[in-house]
Amino acid sequence: MRTDDARMQIHTPSSLSRSAPGLLLLALTASLPTDATAASQTFNTALPVAKGEFVFRQQLLYRKADDDPSALSRDLEVRGSISVLGFGATGDLALFGVVPFLDKSLDLTTSGGARVNRDTSGLGDIRLFGRYTAFRADAKGRTFRIAPFAGIELPTGDDDDADSLGPLPATLQLGSGSWDPFFGVVATWQTLQFQIDAQASYKVNTEANGFEFGDELRLDASLQYRLWPRELGAGVPGFLYGVLEGNFVHRAKNRIGGADDPDSGGEQLFISPGLQYVTKRWVAEAIVQLPVAQNLNGAALEDDVIIRTGFRVNF
Amino acid sequence: MANPTNGRTAESRPSRKRRLQPMRKLLPPILLALALTVATAAHAAGPTYRVHVAGLACPFCAYGIEKSLGAIDGVARVETHIEDGVVIVEMAEGKTLDRAEAAQAVEDAGFTLDGFEAPAGGSQ
Numbered sequence: 033m034r035t036d037d038a039r040m041q042i043h044t045p046s047s048l049s050r051s052a053p054g055l056l057l058l059a060l061t062a063s064l065p066t067d068a069t070a071a072s073q074t075f076n077t078a079l080p081v082a083k084g085e086f087v088f089r090q091q092l093l094y095r096k097a098d099d100d101p102s103a104l105s106r107d108l109e110v111r112g113s114i115s116v117l118g119f120g121a122t123g124d125l126a127l128f129g130v131v132p133f134l135d136k137s138l139d140l141t142t143s144g145g146a147r148v149n150r151d152t153s154g155l156g157d158i159r160l161f162g163r164y165t166a167f168r169a170d171a172k173g174r175t176f177r178i179a180p181f182a183g184i185e186l187p188t189g190d191d192d193d194a195d196s197l198g199p200l201p202a203t204l205q206l207g208s209g210s211w212d213p214f215f216g217v218v219a220t221w222q223t224l225q226f227q228i229d230a231q232a233s234y235k236v237n238t239e240a241n242g243f244e245f246g247d248e249l250r251l252d253a254s255l256q257y258r259l260w261p262r263e264l265g266a267g268v269p270g271f272l273y274g275v276l277e278g279n280f281v282h283r284a285k286n287r288i289g290g291a292d293d294p295d296s297g298g299e300q301l302f303i304s305p306g307l308q309y310v311t312k313r314w315v316a317e318a319i320v321q322l323p324v325a326q327n328l329n330g331a332a333l334e335d336d337v338i339i340r341t342g343f344r345v346n347f
Numbered sequence: 348m349a350n351p352t353n354g355r356t357a358e359s360r361p362s363r364k365r366r367l368q369p370m371r372k373l374l375p376p377i378l379l380a381l382a383l384t385v386a387t388a389a390h391a392a393g394p395t396y397r398v399h400v401a402g403l404a405c406p407f408c409a410y411g412i413e414k415s416l417g418a419i420d421g422v423a424r425v426e427t428h429i430e431d432g433v434v435i436v437e438m439a440e441g442k443t444l445d446r447a448e449a450a451q452a453v454e455d456a457g458f459t460l461d462g463f464e465a466p467a468g469g470s471q
Contacts (some may be wrong), residue, residue, distance in 0.1 A: 079457075080456065084414075085414060120457070122455070123457040165457065170459040171461075172432040173430070173432055175403075175404055175458075224429065265430070267428060268429045
């Protein structure tokens with residue numbers, strides 16, 4: 033499943049109290065990478081987690097969004113630590129848990145002209161999901177796999193945090209307060225020289241506290257090309273991959289009290305260059321997600337950049 | 348001058364050369380015993396198998412197949428050669444590897460057995 037997120041569209045002056053950047057984080061972290069292989073950094077892959085094997089991934093996240101079309105001049109920064117644990121129940125079935133810790137800070141200008149900061153930090157919404165490799169075509173030095181996955185996002189994050197100005201907007205809260213199922217399918221084509229992953233996923237956001245985030249459709253693709261070593265010898269050398277990923281996200285409008293929020297939802301397209309060093313026991317990786325197209329509704333806040341860096345180990 | 352740490356005088360302490368002499372005498376037999384142990388262990392190793400694995404295409408995936416094959420009873424050493432798609436499995440003395448066992452281990456790791464080469468006289 034994808035990991036970034038962007039549920040942060042939103043915030044128009046009128047809806048600021050219920051929509052804002054928070055969600056964005058939530059999704060951001062909660063949907064973080066869950067893969068357990070070389071593979072993409074912003075979403076899951078179909079590659080295997082061996083039966084009885086654990087994979088742990090730790091990712092640090094930084095997200096900045098300050099392109100605000102409204103007079104609020106909002107400036108959102110999100111810092112996150114996302115921990116992912118995967119377990120191979122069988123050679124084809126892998127189970128994952130994604131635990132995000134987030135620190136979200138929103139600066140904005142009030143109607144009186146004062147600049148204020150609203151922030152929160154702590155545990156976000158945990159995601160649990162399973163992935164089953166339904167199709168596998170293996171040959172020497174290459175494989176093609178298709179794996180559907182499904183899971184649920186639990187309301188573990190705080191959804192009623194407040195500061196001196198009152199309750200934080202729903203999108204700035206650490207959690208949504210709702211039980212949100214998601215499902216999708218991921219395909220992976222891997223050779224010794226390169227790997228291509230493609231994924232489609234859909235998340236059904238449900239209502240909590242009179243607020244409902246819009247559903248999310250994601251289409252993701254990733255290319256990893258082995259830069260080094262150019263020639264393979266005996267054994268299992270570490271691989272340095274150059275990475276290029278693309279992420280398209282469509283979000284429906286949020287609903288507040290049963291009515292659409294006109295300043296939420298829309299489409300975003302990210303292009304993301306990165307690097308990945310892969311060994312038998314660990315992976316180190318970093319990627320920068322750059323928005324190349326953003327068609328957001330109303331005064332939704334646009335993203336500037338998302339940076340992810342981290343490592344994975346198996347045991 | 349007294350040594351503040353142990354109370355002995357420098358004059359009473361044996362010279363470095365004299366202290367090392369017993370160790371030098373012991374070194375050859377120790378090395379000989381070590382060499383014999385290694386040689387014996389090498390000689391005592393069991394049969395070696397070549398397990399061909401289809402679908403193995405990245406280093407991180409290699410760990411899973413090594414862990415799965417290494418969990419088979421009697422396996423002494425596992426070594427992957429990713430370019431060839433081959434995992435070398437060395438058994439302990441007196442142990443053999445069954446093809447069906449190897450196939451199951453490869454399947455559990457999420458890959459496909461593509462071939463199984465046993466040593467002459469070994470298990471097929």
